[in-house]
Amino acid sequence: xxxxxxxELHKRYRDHVAVHxxxxxxxxxxxxxxxxxxxxxxxxxxxxxxGLRSPDGGSISVLGLHPLRDRVELRRVLGIQLQASELPExxxxxxxxxxxxxxxxDPADAGELIERWGLxxxxxxxxxxxxxxxxxxxxxxxxxxGNPRVAILDELTTGLDPQARRDTWAAIEQIRDSxxxxxxxxxxxxxxxxxxxxxxxxxxxxxxxLDTPAGLVASLPGAQRLRFRPSAPFxxxxxxxxxxxxxxxxxxxxxxxxxxxxLLHVVTTELARHQVVAIDLRLDQATLDDAFVALTGxxxxx
Amino acid sequence: xxxxxxAPAHRQRMSRARPLLALAKAETRLFLxxxxxxxxxxxxxxxxxxxxxxxxxxxEPAEVxxxxxxxxxxxxxxxxxxxxxxxxxNLPTGLATYREKGIxxxxxxxxxxxxxxLVVQLLLNLVTVAxxxxxxxxxxxxxxxVTAPRHPLGFAxxxxxxxxxxxxxxxxxxxxxxxxxxxxxxxxxxFMVTQFFAGVYLPKFLLPDVIVRIGDFVxxxxxxxxxxxxxxxxxxxxxxxxxxxxxxATGTAARFFRWE
Numbered sequence: 047x048x049x050x051x052x053x054e055l056h057k058r059y060r061d062h063v064a065v066h067x068x069x070x071x072x073x074x075x076x077x078x079x080x081x082x083x084x085x086x087x088x089x090x091x092x093x094x095x096x097g098l099r100s101p102d103g104g105s106i107s108v109l110g111l112h113p114l115r116d117r118v119e120l121r122r123v124l125g126i127q128l129q130a131s132e133l134p135e136x137x138x139x140x141x142x143x144x145x146x147x148x149x150x151x152d153p154a155d156a157g158e159l160i161e162r163w164g165l166x167x168x169x170x171x172x173x174x175x176x177x178x179x180x181x182x183x184x185x186x187x188x189x190x191x192g193n194p195r196v197a198i199l200d201e202l203t204t205g206l207d208p209q210a211r212r213d214t215w216a217a218i219e220q221i222r223d224s225x226x227x228x229x230x231x232x233x234x235x236x237x238x239x240x241x242x243x244x245x246x247x248x249x250x251x252x253x254x255x256l257d258t259p260a261g262l263v264a265s266l267p268g269a270q271r272l273r274f275r276p277s278a279p280f281x282x283x284x285x286x287x288x289x290x291x292x293x294x295x296x297x298x299x300x301x302x303x304x305x306x307x308x309l310l311h312v313v314t315t316e317l318a319r320h321q322v323v324a325i326d327l328r329l330d331q332a333t334l335d336d337a338f339v340a341l342t343g344x345x346x347x348x
Numbered sequence: 349x350x351x352x353x354x355a356p357a358h359r360q361r362m363s364r365a366r367p368l369l370a371l372a373k374a375e376t377r378l379f380l381x382x383x384x385x386x387x388x389x390x391x392x393x394x395x396x397x398x399x400x401x402x403x404x405x406x407x408e409p410a411e412v413x414x415x416x417x418x419x420x421x422x423x424x425x426x427x428x429x430x431x432x433x434x435x436x437x438n439l440p441t442g443l444a445t446y447r448e449k450g451i452x453x454x455x456x457x458x459x460x461x462x463x464x465x466l467v468v469q470l471l472l473n474l475v476t477v478a479x480x481x482x483x484x485x486x487x488x489x490x491x492x493x494v495t496a497p498r499h500p501l502g503f504a505x506x507x508x509x510x511x512x513x514x515x516x517x518x519x520x521x522x523x524x525x526x527x528x529x530x531x532x533x534x535x536x537x538x539f540m541v542t543q544f545f546a547g548v549y550l551p552k553f554l555l556p557d558v559i560v561r562i563g564d565f566v567x568x569x570x571x572x573x574x575x576x577x578x579x580x581x582x583x584x585x586x587x588x589x590x591x592x593x594x595x596x597a598t599g600t601a602a603r604f605f606r607w608e
Contacts, residue, residue, distance in 0.1 A: 098453070098456065098457065121457065121458055121459040126458075128450065128454060128457060130450055131449070131454040132449040132450055132451060132454075133449075133451060133454070134378050134446070134451065137374065141377065144370070145370050145374045148367050148369075148370035149367045188454075192458070192459075
């Protein structure tokens, strides 16, 4: 049984529809990514799951609970990290963690959690005096202090420097390894590719793809791209006739071939049959970035 | 799946009181870390009275004060300071800041409702007002020989209804102000209005009659405090008006209040 089931979710605000029709299921123990450009409806979707917004249509079940009807029960097993939320300026790290721990029936050890997330030396520091990265880590600690079975992390690494981001990724893998199901909202390709077991790509309120990162890339028609200069002229038809090839383009003297499967092998073999040698041959694999652009028609990183 | 999330009964019972106590503790700590407001609310009325009481002439009974001494005449007005500092300044600014920073929203993502935060803030400010009022009365009676309130029950009622009305207006400000700065701005204006009509800026004998008459019905309704402390008792009409304001303003605030 899936941990989270979203079925035909629909949510509109006064003047626009944020989520048209979103359905997906998150399985026990996975890191599930929700990827999409800004304004795609990612945050609205998770806020409906969290019971912070009431959907206008569709159904949601989290661990068998209804987000709105079973509000309190759900919150006891759900760790939530909100995109932008602060704490009182003068509240100290240790106080905040202990306060939040008191909200849950079976909380994690506050001190241990603070240490694990590298906030030990900041235990007595007021929230206002923390750096962006430290605030972010604190908000993760607060999301985890209730010993949740599901953690929903929204734009977790936005505003972190590259090192802090990498550290956070390692930590999220740790969370998953401890048995917590993780839902990760992000617009960073690298993050999604590195962390997520499966990804739902959301664009303009619709799920446009749902697969593993590798699966998303493989589904691209031009997942591989060859570039070379031919030693002798040849007709494009020589290559376009091959089932593996999806396109052939020439820029100046350079030929660019996209396609899938054993592209490199079949193209070089075919060229050799026509006494053509591929000079300066380069093979590029498509990335999740490319898949994203193909799926949504937008460039990814904003 | 439900059995996995159901906690044992004793644990659920415990977890209902524990978060509120922890929240009260945390908020009290924060409250004390901002000593200016707290000290202002608790000490200022007593300090002003002490300052005035140090002037010998103001300790002599006079005709203009209805045969009372100035300290006696003025003491009830000073009570309006604590009530309004905490009720229309500290309370709405605090709540609007919490909303603006997403703290109320963060609370609603936990098993504890943001309503708990509101209640805790309300209680903290009320307790501070009560302390300020008790201190002020104690100093007036103990140090300057002002008579103890003649009608203790009426005095308690005046405090209850008057403070209720001011705090309800504070909640209303928190409800309608889109940002914390706006809440502070509105709060300051309302504060000055309450102080003026309570006779804090200008003692009542310097104010035109009509202003004094209106002032009796402007929260916290110092007329009722005066009546209960040094006069013939709190005017029930004034008490009723304060209670009415408290109820209506709270109801309106509840309607318009946004948690995010």
